[in-house]
Amino acid sequence: MQNTKKPFLEMKNITKCFGEVVANHGVNLDVYPGEVLAILGENGCGKTTLMNMLSGIYFPDEGHILVDGKEVVIRDPKDAFDLKIGMIHQHFKLVDIFTAAENIDLGIKGSSLKTVNARVREIADRYGFNIDPEKKVYDMSVSEKQTVEIIKVLYRGADILILDEPTAVLTLQEIRKLFAILRSMVADGKSVIIITHKLNEVLEVSDRVAIMRKGEHIATVNTSEATENMLTEMMVGKKISLNIDRSEPLDPQPRLEITGLEALNPEGIPVLKNVSFTVNGGEILGIAGIAGSGQKELLEAIAGLQPLTSGSIVFHNPKKNKPVTFYHKSFKRVCELAAAGAFHDPSGKPVSFSGLSKAQIMQLVKEGQVLFNEDEAMNLRDKTPLEIRELGVRLSFVPEDRLGMGLVGSMGITDNMMLRSYRKGHSFFVDRKKPQELGKRIIEELEVVTPGVRTPVRRLSGGNVQKVLVGREISSSPKVLMAAYPVRGLDINSSYTIYNLLNKQKQNGAAVVFVGEDLDVLMALCDRIVVMNSGTITGIVDARTVQKEELGALMTKTYPTDTAKEAE
Amino acid sequence: MSWQNWLNFIIDALTFGATFMYGSTGEIITEKSGHLNLGIPGIMCMGGAGGCLMLSLVGGSSLPPFLIVILGILASFLTASLMGAIYCFLTVTLRSNQNVTGLALTTFGVGLMKVIMSNKNIINVKNYLVIPKEYYRWPFSLIQKDLQAADLAAMGGLGIMFFLAVAIAIIASYVLYHTKVGLNLRAIGENAATADAAGINVSRYKYCATIIGSGIAGLGGLYYIIDYMVSQEAYLSLEAFGWLSIALVIFVLWRPHLTIPGSFIFGILFSCSSFIAIIPGITVTMAAKPLLRMLPYVVTVLVLIISSIRNKRENQPPASLGVNYFREER
Numbered sequence: 001m002q003n004t005k006k007p008f009l010e011m012k013n014i015t016k017c018f019g020e021v022v023a024n025h026g027v028n029l030d031v032y033p034g035e036v037l038a039i040l041g042e043n044g045c046g047k048t049t050l051m052n053m054l055s056g057i058y059f060p061d062e063g064h065i066l067v068d069g070k071e072v073v074i075r076d077p078k079d080a081f082d083l084k085i086g087m088i089h090q091h092f093k094l095v096d097i098f099t100a101a102e103n104i105d106l107g108i109k110g111s112s113l114k115t116v117n118a119r120v121r122e123i124a125d126r127y128g129f130n131i132d133p134e135k136k137v138y139d140m141s142v143s144e145k146q147t148v149e150i151i152k153v154l155y156r157g158a159d160i161l162i163l164d165e166p167t168a169v170l171t172l173q174e175i176r177k178l179f180a181i182l183r184s185m186v187a188d189g190k191s192v193i194i195i196t197h198k199l200n201e202v203l204e205v206s207d208r209v210a211i212m213r214k215g216e217h218i219a220t221v222n223t224s225e226a227t228e229n230m231l232t233e234m235m236v237g238k239k240i241s242l243n244i245d246r247s248e249p250l251d252p253q254p255r256l257e258i259t260g261l262e263a264l265n266p267e268g269i270p271v272l273k274n275v276s277f278t279v280n281g282g283e284i285l286g287i288a289g290i291a292g293s294g295q296k297e298l299l300e301a302i303a304g305l306q307p308l309t310s311g312s313i314v315f316h317n318p319k320k321n322k323p324v325t326f327y328h329k330s331f332k333r334v335c336e337l338a339a340a341g342a343f344h345d346p347s348g349k350p351v352s353f354s355g356l357s358k359a360q361i362m363q364l365v366k367e368g369q370v371l372f373n374e375d376e377a378m379n380l381r382d383k384t385p386l387e388i389r390e391l392g393v394r395l396s397f398v399p400e401d402r403l404g405m406g407l408v409g410s411m412g413i414t415d416n417m418m419l420r421s422y423r424k425g426h427s428f429f430v431d432r433k434k435p436q437e438l439g440k441r442i443i444e445e446l447e448v449v450t451p452g453v454r455t456p457v458r459r460l461s462g463g464n465v466q467k468v469l470v471g472r473e474i475s476s477s478p479k480v481l482m483a484a485y486p487v488r489g490l491d492i493n494s495s496y497t498i499y500n501l502l503n504k505q506k507q508n509g510a511a512v513v514f515v516g517e518d519l520d521v522l523m524a525l526c527d528r529i530v531v532m533n534s535g536t537i538t539g540i541v542d543a544r545t546v547q548k549e550e551l552g553a554l555m556t557k558t559y560p561t562d563t564a565k566e567a568e
Numbered sequence: 569m570s571w572q573n574w575l576n577f578i579i580d581a582l583t584f585g586a587t588f589m590y591g592s593t594g595e596i597i598t599e600k601s602g603h604l605n606l607g608i609p610g611i612m613c614m615g616g617a618g619g620c621l622m623l624s625l626v627g628g629s630s631l632p633p634f635l636i637v638i639l640g641i642l643a644s645f646l647t648a649s650l651m652g653a654i655y656c657f658l659t660v661t662l663r664s665n666q667n668v669t670g671l672a673l674t675t676f677g678v679g680l681m682k683v684i685m686s687n688k689n690i691i692n693v694k695n696y697l698v699i700p701k702e703y704y705r706w707p708f709s710l711i712q713k714d715l716q717a718a719d720l721a722a723m724g725g726l727g728i729m730f731f732l733a734v735a736i737a738i739i740a741s742y743v744l745y746h747t748k749v750g751l752n753l754r755a756i757g758e759n760a761a762t763a764d765a766a767g768i769n770v771s772r773y774k775y776c777a778t779i780i781g782s783g784i785a786g787l788g789g790l791y792y793i794i795d796y797m798v799s800q801e802a803y804l805s806l807e808a809f810g811w812l813s814i815a816l817v818i819f820v821l822w823r824p825h826l827t828i829p830g831s832f833i834f835g836i837l838f839s840c841s842s843f844i845a846i847i848p849g850i851t852v853t854m855a856a857k858p859l860l861r862m863l864p865y866v867v868t869v870l871v872l873i874i875s876s877i878r879n880k881r882e883n884q885p886p887a888s889l890g891v892n893y894f895r896e897e898r
């Protein structure tokens with residue numbers, strides 16, 4: 001139907017690279033007046049990059065942009081506004097201590113603050129917004145802030161509105177309201193581009209949908225002809241087999257038991273909702289999900305960095321053949337436990353003290369002939385990383401933000417190694433020798449390309465930085481190793497090095513948690529996959545048998561709690 | 569204790585405070601653009617030196633007094649602005665660290681001023697201090713044609729430059745809170761990326777705010793030397809008042825119009841040691857004097873604590889104060 005009209009905006013053969021990484025490759029896109037165009041794709045598929053080229057934040061390396069059939073050059077946000085293109089970013093650009101009206105009027109020449117309120121109200125009435133122009137931004141809810149952003153764009157006369165993940169932060173009612181407003185804008189002849197990864201929203205609000213995958217434009221279809229399955233398939237693509245060795249887990253025993261985790265973000269919005277699962281030693285547990293579905297918060301909660309509102313994180317540390325001592329248990333208690341069959345001798349036979357004198361029993365215990373198996377269970381909830389370490393829990397965390405949370409960019413490898421070991425020893429001076437040896441060992445074993453252990457890690461390439469970080473984290477032979485997007489931005493060879501390191505930890509009996517974004521990797525590397533969606537777990541599947549489409553559906557579908565809310 | 573004593577004390581506190589009024593109004597304008605200029609003490613010193621140098625050249629000449637006054641103020645403003653421009657070039661264009669740059673500028677400014685002011689070959693005391701002092705007392709010098717030296721001292725710095733300080737504080741406040749220019753400037757100090765996305769020329773605003781702010785602060789130096797103290801040694805204590813000006817910025821919670829009462833309070837607190845001494849029955853020991861002079865800083869700390877406890881968003885410093893802005897770092 002739209003095709004009979006002339007497109008308002010055309011993007012032709014757009015390519016954008018960031019260094020080696022191709023973010024967009026030969027993308028073609030048309031936008032017609034009076035339609036909602038959804039851009040659907042997984043995270044990192046280049047949706048936002050593509051739109052940033054329309055809003056003047058990035059400049060395309062190749063390709064043309066045409067507005068009303070004429071070729072245009074968009075160099076900064078002001079050019080975009082002049083072409084009547086306005087973008088509402090996922091992270092709002094507002095001045096907190098200003099009122100809504102002041103934010104809307106900011107930077108516009110020749111207008112008077114007095115007339116702003118009236119014009120804002122006029123726009124609000126026309127499209128059905130609910131806004132108080134005098135309200136300060138810091139007093140506003142996320143939804144109100146978004147309203148201010150949308151009005152800001154309309155106030156500048158935009159005819160094309162680009163909304164980047166507009167529903168990510170909204171409640172269901174707020175989403176309904178937003179969609180109603182989008183429809184009223186479309187009815188007014190404006191075009192709306194909405195970037196999203198939520199299938200149900202695409203089907204609900206859009207007229208056409210453009211699917212992107214790995215920087216490329218796959219297809220544009222009319223929403224009325226699309227089905228959920230078809231969109232998922234286009235979004236995730238066909239399965240690609242990767243050559244990653246995967247061994248069967250050896251003797252998987254529960255290592256971390258996570259029950260009912262709930263957490264709020266600083267704005268008070270739930271980011272983890274009743275998250276429960278178990279991680280076994282000797283297996284790799286994958287966590288799949290669209291970025292921002294709570295993976296970061298989950299790992300940080302386990303590492304002791306994210307405060308929880310409820311739930312528990314229990315660490316199991318089974319210790320076999322531990323000698324019995326009288327230090328913890330009285331003589332009487334030892335005898336009782338022995339009678340109950342809790343102890344065994346070094347050959348594995350049960351020990352009973354029947355017929356032995358007290359002196360003989362004491363002698364046996366002192367000689368270390370009486371052993372027992374202990375299952376130490378510790379709740380790690382509300383413990384700081386230091387407390388966790390002091391408990392003797394060897395928990396390693398490879399955070400997403402390597403040079404922010406993982407390493408100190410301006411320090412050398414030795415100093416970065418010391419971040420983990422500076423508390424060791426009793427001397428007033430730090431021990432630099434061991435960290436330096438460790439650093440050298442990592443450089444050698446992981447083939448880190450660096451001029452030396454003193455070179456600031458910031459100057460190394462992404463893959464080498466990651467090797468240093470992972471190398472440090474596995475050097476303590478962890479019981480639990482958590483890695484968030486450990487291969488993001490890495491080339492193929494470095495990625496395989498990291499996969500091998502994770503596999504080695506798995507074989508050593510560590511419980512490995514791997515948060516990834518590439519479904520093919522998750523399916524080839526992991527033993528089980530936990531799928532997260534908006535802070536909840538939508539499924540725990542066997543990585544060996546799961547279908548890619550199934551994962552895609554779990555990641556994007558409307559989850560049960562949402563439909564329950566809808567029913568209310 | 570006569571009413572005369574009280575009056576003298578109040579006028580003294582008021583006029584003494586005008587030094588900080590200049591300094592902190594200038595610093596507030598700069599800080600509203602997101603730049604913490606710790607070079608203010610050095611800039612005030614250079615403002616004083618530049619003004620005195622100009623007066624030393626024209627003070628003894630036959631130019632009309634009115635022109636001499638204007639030339640002195642102009643030279644002071646321009647010298648200080650130049651210091652501000654250096655600061656801006658380093659922090660805005662070259663993106664160097666604001667604190668380090670500011671401190672370096674203070675060290676430089678204070679040192680250079682001392683070289684200029686203590687060198688009899690460069691500067692003529694009679695021309696810059698003795699002759700123009702009456703001119704700066706306008707309009708009071710008109711009322712009392714036969715001003716005696718004693719009267720002048722009693723009058724403190726009550727003259728054209730005092731009223732200029734008040735006027736600048738009021739105008740600065742009006743511009744910041746009631747005009748688009750002020751709105752844009754405050755937006756830059758709060759969130760430069762937002763302002764940039766809204767099409768505001770961030771660098772130009774930062775340059776203008778810092779240069780104008782520095783110029784205004786520089787006038788404080790001139791005022792203190794030739795108007796308030798009227799003394800050859802006045803320049804020696806100028807640096808301390810630069811730091812006090814920065815404290816006053818915090819004390820008045822970044823509001824230029826509040827520098828008027830704020831500087832009065834600082835004036836009272838700073839000079840109360842000598843005032844208490846003249847009240848019969850109270851003796852202030854030498855040891856107690858420096859302690860009493862700490863009062864402005866103590867009060868600033870108290871204001872900081874109270875405003876932090878109340879946690880009102882409007883009373884906080886500009887959100888991106890001290891953070892240089894790179895557009896590429898989105």
